[in-house]
Amino acid sequence: MEIKFFGNDRQYQNLKPEWNKAVEKVWASGQYFSDSHVLELEKTLAQLCGRKYAVSLSSCTDALYFALNSSQAKKTLVSNFSFLASATGILRNAGAPSFIDLKDGEYSPSAREYQKVLNQDNKVDSLIHVSLFGECALNFEAENFAKKNSLFFIEDSAQSFGSYCENRPAGNFGQASCLSFDPTKIIAGTSGAGALLTDDEEIYHNTLRLRLHGRDSRNGEFQHLGYKSLLASSEAAILLLKLKYLESYIQRRREIAQEFNNAFSSNPFLITPHKNQFLDEEFPQHVFHKYVLTVKNSSRENLQKYLKGKGIETRIHYPKLISDEKLFGLESQTPNAKAACETVFSLPIYPELKDEEVSYIIKAVNSYFETL
Ligand SMILES: Cc1ncc(COP(=O)(O)O)c(C=O)c1O
Numbered sequence: 001m002e003i004k005f006f007g008n009d010r011q012y013q014n015l016k017p018e019w020n021k022a023v024e025k026v027w028a029s030g031q032y033f034s035d036s037h038v039l040e041l042e043k044t045l046a047q048l049c050g051r052k053y054a055v056s057l058s059s060c061t062d063a064l065y066f067a068l069n070s071s072q073a074k075k076t077l078v079s080n081f082s083f084l085a086s087a088t089g090i091l092r093n094a095g096a097p098s099f100i101d102l103k104d105g106e107y108s109p110s111a112r113e114y115q116k117v118l119n120q121d122n123k124v125d126s127l128i129h130v131s132l133f134g135e136c137a138l139n140f141e142a143e144n145f146a147k148k149n150s151l152f153f154i155e156d157s158a159q160s161f162g163s164y165c166e167n168r169p170a171g172n173f174g175q176a177s178c179l180s181f182d183p184t185k186i187i188a189g190t191s192g193a194g195a196l197l198t199d200d201e202e203i204y205h206n207t208l209r210l211r212l213h214g215r216d217s218r219n220g221e222f223q224h225l226g227y228k229s230l231l232a233s234s235e236a237a238i239l240l241l242k243l244k245y246l247e248s249y250i251q252r253r254r255e256i257a258q259e260f261n262n263a264f265s266s267n268p269f270l271i272t273p274h275k276n277q278f279l280d281e282e283f284p285q286h287v288f289h290k291y292v293l294t295v296k297n298s299s300r301e302n303l304q305k306y307l308k309g310k311g312i313e314t315r316i317h318y319p320k321l322i323s324d325e326k327l328f329g330l331e332s333q334t335p336n337a338k339a340a341c342e343t344v345f346s347l348p349i350y351p352e353l354k355d356e357e358v359s360y361i362i363k364a365v366n367s368y369f370e371t372l
Contacts (some may be wrong), residue, residue: 001360005313007350008188014352015241022237029233037236042195044243045179049171051197053204056231057211060158060180060194064128065089066210066229067176067196070203071152073126077117079109080321081337082130086156087322090128098124099323101334107132107292111145118149126152131160131170133317134186134253134289135277139165139173146174154178158194159290162186162250164283171197181235186249186289187242189235252351253288254278256358260291260347263362269296269369290317291349300345303368310364315346 012019026037038056045054057063068076068089076090080099090097098117103110108131118124129142136157146153153174160170161179171177181193196207208217214226242249261272271294277286295303304314319341323332347361 002311007352010352023234026234035233041236052199055207057229059192061085062229063178063196065092067154068093070206075123076126078128079130080334099332102336108138128154130156135286136160136165136170162287249351250287257288306368
């Protein structure tokens with residue numbers, strides 16, 4: 001059996017008639033940017049996340065940079081364990097990152113880790129809180145910390161769209177939230193796609209200007225240097241279509257994650273995602289954008305090879321600290337993040353996985369550990 005890590009091809013097959021109709025409508029209209037689909041997508045995202053404004057962009061990477069640009073931030077706290085793009089906006093904005101450790105047993109920093117660094121550096125003016133793998137359980141605590149310390153708070157919810165913290169959705173925290181709809185995400189576009197969400201009118205207008213050559217939409221003047229970060233109308237049409245299925249996608253991901261957890265939680269070599277993340281159906285705490293196991297006793301690479309031999313594609317998110325990437329090349333003291341880099345292991349998870357494939361993955365993982 002061959003099981004790929006992503007299921008976009010299957011999703012296309014399942015949605016083909018609706019998908020083709022939606023994009024054909026756009027192509028026939030001749031309006032490929034800024035059409036009614038783009039406006040409707042922005043309205044839908046703002047509603048889903050309880051925000052006044054949503055600006056669609058060509059990536060979450062741009063959203064993070066534009067949010068920092070609005071803040072004029074110079075020194076920004078950011079998790080050392082994430083995809084690199086969580087921190088590149090800081091450099092694009094000519095600021096400096098300060099890399100933060102993870103809370104023990106979690107994939108985000110808590111107030112404690114932020115406070116430790118803040119105590120040593122009074123130049124810090126902002127914080128990008130990254131919520132990874134499909135949950136945002138520490139968002140509320142991080143937002144409170146930022147408020148208490150007057151830090152500009154940016155939420156990187158590229159991976160947690162659809163999840164909740166304290167009954168508030170990801171995308172609802174801080175001065176600006178940044179979402180991604182690139183092809184690896186729960187709502188997967190076909191190219192680059194992202195959004196910036198905010199309740200602040202100034203941030204909204206600055207983002208609109210940065211999105212299109214510095215042009216102010218209120219008077220048409222080009223006020224400062226901007227970029228070209230428009231979302232294509234056809235992409236917006238596909239995202240709107242997929243958003244109709246968001247709940248069922250999340251439900252199926254949670255169902256598969258539950259199966260994995262049931263199968264692996266008693267394995268002494270594995271640590272599974274927390275059990276309490278399944279409790280709330282109405283406000284899902286975890287939407288399993290990724291299913292990430294901790295593999296103890298450095299058997300991860302062998303497990304990956306073994307599963308590859310069985311036709312199962314797996315990934316490591318993330319093998320390296322951001323501070324260790326050549327682009328940053330900074331010293332950091334983030335032992336929990338370092339330990340995560342050495343032990344995390346992602347299994348395929350997507351709504352289109354069939355029951356027999358889930359069973360096959362479980363059997364293959366279990367059979368590997370029987371060989372030890
Ligand atoms: C945590 C995180 N932040 C930011 C990004 C950047 O998103 P995009 O690819 O839409 O620019 C990603 C993309 O994978 C991500 O995982």
